[in-house]
Amino acid sequence: MKIGLVGVGHLGKIHLKCLLNTKFEFVGFYDPNEDIRITISEIHQIKAYDELDALIADVDCIDVVSPTVFHYEIAKKAIIAGKHVFIEKPLTETLEQAEELVALSQKHNVKVQVGHVERYNPAIRSLRNIDFKPKFIEGHRLALFNPRGTDVSVVLDLMIHDLDIVLSMIKEDVVDVRANGVCIVSKTPDICNARIEFAGGAIANLTASRISLKNMRKIRIFQNDAYISLDFLEKEAQVVKIEENVENDDFSGMTIHTNDGLKRIIIDSPEIMKNNAIEDELSDFYNAVTGQSDVLVTIDDGYRALKLAHIIQSKIVL
Secondary structure, three states, rough: OOOEEEOHHHHHHHHHHHHOOOOOEEEEOOOHHHHHHHHHHHHHHHOOOHHHHHHHOOOOOOEEOOHHHHHHHHHHHHHHHOOOOEOOOOOOOHHHHHHHHHHHHOOOOOEEEEEHHHHHHHHHHHHOOOOOOEEEEEEEEOOOOOOOHHOOHHHHHHHHHHHHHHHOOOOOOEEEEEEEEEEEOOOOOOOEEEEEEOOOOOEEEEEOOOOOOEEEEEEEEEEEEEEEEEEEOOOEEEEEEEEOOOOOOOOEEEEEEOOHHHHHHEEEEOOOOOHHHHHHHHHHHHHHHHHOOOOOOOOHHHHHHHHHHHHHHHOOOO
């Protein structure tokens, strides 16, 4: 299965190294910057294409790691040519573009995976056996300032990771969104808070900032049978549950005497398996396009996260 890479900026270089460790046959890459093409080609001894169309013609799949504004144009060409596409988040710049790509992928029967890489974070992967039924989700994604991501708002740059995670846990319609944000150093919001209500009553309260004094990527999930804490940065997870109908308090942990009897607090820290999240998502893409598995983060998932991100942006009064 032949694959080509489009875009070898900061993230593209990471994808390049990861692709070389997958089962894909790496054919070459395209970048509009000639100097970058020459440099990367010499360093890795790989083929650099002068034209995007030529790369698309030579491969079965395309990995799109260009700036967001070019996602639509590149992915559209590849899909129409019948090529499978891995595309970094956010899916596209506009909802209209995303809708067209969804329709084109169905028409041309190609598989599209969106790079919401936090789905592959070992913290959340350690909770594969958890039945998520959130009543309330609290999320904080804070980052030191980096001008690299300011071509889009903090909602599309950072918060969209948590939007995808929340939507993967709560598979219900969004019925209400409230949001606010401020521009500090950019022309688009650098800090945003959003409150999202779902049809079943669940609430997600998310905060994202790209001008913080420290990095933080945490989500806390509250549901009837558990409290779940996820730290995407430190790659840690914790699950706290209440055991009912306890007969005695001969237990090294914590027990609670209530009107309903003795209850026990069970704290579990699932085993974290270290991994390379980007390499894993690209390997999953290989398995999907070769028919060995389904796409984990589909183009529909990418569209839903993008749609919610745009709703949040529309609620911000600057």
